[in-house]
Amino acid sequence: MISSKKITSSIIQHLSFGIKEKQRRPSSPGIPEHIVQFYEADVFLIKSLSTYISAGLQAGEVCIVVATQAHALCLEQALQTQGVDVAAARRDGSYRSLDATDILPQLLVNGELAPERFAELIGHEIVQAQQHQRGLRIFGELVALLWKDGKQAAAICLEALWNEWLRTYGFLLYCAYPLSACAGKGYEQEFLKVCEHHTHVIPTEGYTTLTNQKECLCTVSLLQQKAASLEIEVAARSAAQELEHNKDAFIGMASHELKTPITSLKCMLALLQRYEEAQKDTKALQYIAQMDAQLERISRLISDLLDLSRIQSGKLPYQTERFAFNTLVQDTVKTMQETTRTHRLILEEPEGLGVLEVLGDRDRLSQVVINLLTNAIKYSPQAERVIVRIIKSTEQMHMSVQDFGMGIAREHQQKIFERFYRVHDIETSTYPGLGVGLSICSEIVDWHKGHLWVDSQKGKGSTFYVTLPLIC
Ligand code: ADP
Numbered sequence: 061m062i063s064s065k066k067i068t069s070s071i072i073q074h075l076s077f078g079i080k081e082k083q084r085r086p087s088s089p090g091i092p093e094h095i096v097q098f099y100e101a102d103v104f105l106i107k108s109l110s111t112y113i114s115a116g117l118q119a120g121e122v123c124i125v126v127a128t129q130a131h132a133l134c135l136e137q138a139l140q141t142q143g144v145d146v147a148a149a150r151r152d153g154s155y156r157s158l159d160a161t162d163i164l165p166q167l168l169v170n171g172e173l174a175p176e177r178f179a180e181l182i183g184h185e186i187v188q189a190q191q192h193q194r195g196l197r198i199f200g201e202l203v204a205l206l207w208k209d210g211k212q213a214a215a216i217c218l219e220a221l222w223n224e225w226l227r228t229y230g231f232l233l234y235c236a237y238p239l240s241a242c243a244g245k246g247y248e249q250e251f252l253k254v255c256e257h258h259t260h261v262i263p264t265e266g267y268t269t270l271t272n273q274k275e276c277l278c279t280v281s282l283l284q285q286k287a288a289s290l291e292i293e294v295a296a297r298s299a300a301q302e303l304e305h306n307k308d309a310f311i312g313m314a315s316h317e318l319k320t321p322i323t324s325l326k327c328m329l330a331l332l333q334r335y336e337e338a339q340k341d342t343k344a345l346q347y348i349a350q351m352d353a354q355l356e357r358i359s360r361l362i363s364d365l366l367d368l369s370r371i372q373s374g375k376l377p378y379q380t381e382r383f384a385f386n387t388l389v390q391d392t393v394k395t396m397q398e399t400t401r402t403h404r405l406i407l408e409e410p411e412g413l414g415v416l417e418v419l420g421d422r423d424r425l426s427q428v429v430i431n432l433l434t435n436a437i438k439y440s441p442q443a444e445r446v447i448v449r450i451i452k453s454t455e456q457m458h459m460s461v462q463d464f465g466m467g468i469a470r471e472h473q474q475k476i477f478e479r480f481y482r483v484h485d486i487e488t489s490t491y492p493g494l495g496v497g498l499s500i501c502s503e504i505v506d507w508h509k510g511h512l513w514v515d516s517q518k519g520k521g522s523t524f525y526v527t528l529p530l531i532c
Pocket residue numbers: 435436439463465466467468476481482483484488492493494495496497498499522
């Protein structure tokens with residue numbers, strides 16, 4: 061038979077390097093032991109848990125396992141493999157398993173741990189088991205589940221509550237936390253508190269497999285080195301984030317400031333145009349039209365930058381209304397055709413399509429259509445036509461904009477929807493743009509719970525697709 065003292069010692073033996081043998085606290089019936097094991101892989105947890113439980117059963121103790129169903133099942137299989145007759149142990153009351161997932165919500169009242177519920181659900185099992193005077197060992201997973209749920213404070217309260225019961229009834233308690241759930245700088249204090257609530261802290265399997273003091277000290281030093289590197293990385297990232305934030309704030313402010321003089325310039329240009337019309341100066345009117353077109357371009361670029369900075373800060377405003385999307389497309393195609401001499405914009409709709417009503421921001425969606433049409437024209441200088449198609453399926457409206465231009469190579473097709481991404485090759489580098497239009501379109505379509513994607517073949521042309529949910 062393996063004694064309780066022996067198994068506790070074996071569990072904590074990997075902690076013992078650097079601790080003199082005589083300083084180690086032995087476990088004996090009546091002396092509370094509260095062990096915490098951090099682990100990386102479930103396989104390791106089950107292995108050490110089955111060693112812990114099977115040793116308890118062999119020592120004639122009562123074992124209570126408060127675990128998730130999945131862990132309990134794996135544990136029982138491992139116990140069977142080790143030759144433990146789990147069914148018999150269950151029958152004679154030496155093995156009890158309680159479903160942690162079931163118990164957890166019953167332990168909480170308004171999100172806080174209720175000690176009286178603990179007494180009802182788990183405490184009475186402890187009292188009953190201790191009546192046998194055979195020794196008691198427990199595995200408890202409730203704290204880990206609370207932690208994984210983001211309820212660190214409740215997990216720490218539960219550890220403290222376990223300690224109260226431990227002091228009164230003197231048993232052996234084994235807790236286990238997956239290390240991945242404990243990661244994060246914000247959890248440092250809570251993590252320390254968890255450790256403080258235990259009589260023995262066992263690091264993850266990466267540490268427990270080490271065989272001598274030198275290996276342990278090397279591993280600790282390596283971990284310290286990694287922690288220091290991470291600190292530097294975190295500091296660098298937060299500095300980069302701040303820079304990014306400042307950049308967005310600057311773009312937002314600058315574009316806002318630029319809009320005012322542009323508006324004044326446009327008004328003055330309109331006055332000048334009227335004046336020159338009266339003078340019938342056709343040459344001056346030609347220059348004015350060119351200036352107007354350039355001002356329009358600057359104004360679109362500024363709007364794009366402003367939108368982008370609003371997207372970054374999550375403040376792109378949307379106004380929702382019900383409207384006919386196909387009418388919006390028809391109007392936009394018509395307006396764009398008036399400003400385009402090089403291409404024919406062809407709208408194809410199936411007969412009897414009816415009204416395709418969507419719920420959304422008319423101006424923002426019109427911005428998407430304009431952007432796709434502008435790109436289709438811009439990136440197909442040799443072509444003469446752009447085809448816009450609208451069709452309807454059961455719950456969605458599908459629009460496509462097809463051009464017969466330079467097309468986009470496969471490796472760029474996903475990336476062009478990222479902000480500031482432009483295809484850099486000999487052909488496209490001569491075209492003006494900032495690489496933000498499609499990222500804004502993507503954001504707008506996403507906001508409307510739709511999809512935007514491209515199908516393209518280099519040298520043959522591109523088709524951009526938009527789907528939006530319809531109001532049924
Ligand atoms: P911009 O056109 O201002 O650079 P966009 O975000 O609208 O920015 O487009 C991103 C990139 O995707 C463009 O730089 C271009 O390389 C590519 N692209 C967009 N539309 C087309 C198209 N219809 N045909 C070919 N390439 C396109």
